[in-house]
């Protein structure tokens with residue numbers, strides 16, 4: 232809309248303004264409804280009251296008018312001041328006429344009400360009274376704009392002839408009451424609205440004050456004071472929960488920044504070692520190698536270190552891909568048992584070197600549809616961890632098995648195990664159980680495993696008992712999964 236394009240002052244966009252504005256708007260609507268209902272009610276009451284007064288007066292009038300033959304006369308004592316007063320009041324506006332509409336008497340303070348003696352009007356009203364058997368009540372306005380309410384009915388004389396009798400009262404007093412009521416509304420409604428605006432502005436400001444503490448704390452957060460905590464107010468309300476969430480986020484940010492910092496240190500260290508080795512080998516070759524063989528050996532050694540560097544860089548690339556959910560997937564039908572068997576064979580040499588008994592125990596074909604390269608990476612990581620974290624003399628077992636619509640891959644070992652408090656974190660990037668695993672590693676292997684399993688729509692379960700061993704179970708859908716399910720890690724001590 233066009234006003235959206237108008238420059239909006241900052242105040243209008245504040246939460247405080249909007250909260251107070253909403254309160255005020257609701258209050259104004261309620262007040263308007265009350266005012267309309269009050270006015271309608273007042274009109275109703277005044278109208279009923281006026282009708283009732285007229286009916287009472289008509290009853291009194293009929294009692295005071297008597298007939299002598301064919302002539303009406305007032306039957307009251309003019310020397311009695313009370314009765315004289317009644318007569319004066321009843322004849323404020325007063326008309327009496329015969330059946331043919333001929334006026335007998337007419338009195339009114341207001342001469343502009345002469346229209347009430349109009350013959351045609353009288354005859355029309357007589358016809359209406361005869362038809363409905365009810366008095367006629369009407370409102371007429373004098374030329375001075377004064378409203379009168381008039382009631383007309385019939386009387387019967389001694390001869391049985393009908394007479395037209397009308398009597399009325401001015402509505403000036405009723406209108407004064409209405410005017411006073413309207414004036415009071417016009418004075419008190421704006422006052423109530425101003426009061427409501429002040430109260431809602433103040434209370435919205437009070438309620439939002441705690442937000443300012445979150446705001447100023449958030450502004451103070453920098454790389455060096457991550458983990459900053461805002462004190463709770465103790466009200467246990469929505470704002471306290473916001474503060475809790477902020478503190479929790481701050482703690483998580485701190486932990487993850489610390490991990491990244493640790494990672495940078497680890498990566499620099501990992502990169503520096505092969506680089507220093509390559510530099511040393513090439514310098515030695517340059518200054519001391521005299522034969523072609525010596526040069527060749529130096530280049531071969533340098534190439535090995537270059538390969539280590541390349542592996543590291545590949546791991547970092549894969550990590551950034553898995554973090555942004557871009558793992559390349561090329562699914563094929565394959566036998567998971569055969570795949571595990573092949574990799575177990577490749578690991579026999581390092582296992583023997585570590586004096587470990589590595590066995591493969593798949594007993595049946597395990598058909599499934601997965602990305603071979605990625606699942607090889609999963610098995611390789613799990614097996615290399617098992618070898619790395621199992622002391623000499625231990626055993627490692629790997630197998631796959633069908634599980635209804637799923638397949639299960641298991642790698643278990645009799646190694647050092649993982650303390651229960653660390654299990655929820657081992658799939659985090661760069662997370663390594665600090666002690667007693669002094670082995671080299673970046674803490675990335677299991678985060679790749681988790682990302683790959685997630686991309687396949689599978690789950691990982693870890694059972695581990697420190698000092699006894701660990702069991703990693705990967706459950707994957709046998710056929711192509713259309714939706715990747717969230718990864719779930721189940722932790723419990725090994726049976």
Ligand SMILES: Nc1ncnc2c1ncn2[C@@H]1O[C@H](COP(=O)(O)OP(=O)(O)OP(=O)(O)O)[C@@H](O)[C@H]1O
Pocket residue numbers: 612616617619620621644646647648649657662663664665668671672673674675676677678701
């Ligand atoms: N089979 C296991 N037995 C005992 N601890 C394990 C086992 N597998 C993983 N862990 C623990 O989990 C941590 C995370 O494993 P992960 O494979 O992610 O990292 P890493 O092996 O230390 O390093 P990387 O795999 O990047 O070379 C390891 O540091 C280790 O403490």
Ligand SMILES: [Mg+2]
Pocket residue numbers: 612615616672675676677
């Ligand atoms: Mg590992």
